Amino acid sequence: MIKLLSLFKLFKKKESSSQIAKSRLEIMLKHDRMELTKDDMLEMMDRILMVLKDYVNYDKDRVQMKVKRENGETFLFISVPVIGRPASRDWER
């Protein structure tokens, strides 16, 4: 059965236009809600990750950022998959 399922996956349709719409919106609204330019956002992420890498190893391909709104407040969520501690903290004397 598992083999059959993976066979079906071969025929899986490409991403639907509504899924494309949703992901485009999610990206757009991050900038809109933060009122930051794309460059500012990227710079901010770079600097945050620079600090993190001194303390933890993480999978940088799976780092995700979300800007959500709840009850009139804006929240920034950054999820960083941690995969261990760095071998040395050589910035420390």
Add this chain to the structure above:
Amino acid sequence: MGEVYVITSGKGGVGKTTVTANLGVGLALRGAKVVTVDADIGLRNLDVVLGLENRIVFNIVDVVEGSCRLEQALVRDKRLENLFLLPAAQTRTKEAITSEQMLEVCSKLRKIFDYVLIDSPAGIETGFRNAAIGADKAIVVTTPEVSAVRDADRIIGLLEAMGKGVPQLIINRIRLDMVEKGDMLSVRDVLDILAVPLLGIIPDDEEVIVATNKGEPVIFRDDSDASRAFKNIVARLQGEDVPIIELSPRKNTGFWSKLRQLFGGR
């Protein structure tokens, strides 16, 4: 004291005026005393959608400039005696009214009516701010399109910044066939993105255009999907617990839908 609602969207052409007209009629049909206010100075439309364009003598700008009394500018609906329209001026601009004047108009209207429904102009500038300033609650109208949802998000942020609380959402012109094919954002998609409470969904229905052609809001009819959707929204506004009509794709339980799911259909 009546409740003041602003109906707004950011983007133009998503159905604010149609929603305002239908909710106004719907509330009046249930016996409430209602006034609809056209805050789109210079581009007045609500009178046309309600079929009252020939009855206008004075307008909201005349009221704030003192050329007439408020009661003189109110146009009574030709079908319902407890429904009124305060028309916009057609030959003036948004700057003809200040926020203080708008606040004063709202506070007078709420003493007379159970519901004051303000139809906001598109945009995020003076016209929108004036329309929203006197409102207790906001209703944001969007369609399931990228541009409309983006603007709705912006307007939700602005309303919250103005202290209007979290607005309620109406998703207009949903097409189930397109949602099922994966070619239109679903109700769930839009709610995931905007994260505000849903007041209702209105299916894309040709009868709405027919109704606007005639100047008779579709909610007067009994045989249209849009009419039923508007009636449900009106009931919710009055505190009734009416479930949202399930317009999202059917639950994938049958054999064929399971098969479709496997092939990547939704």
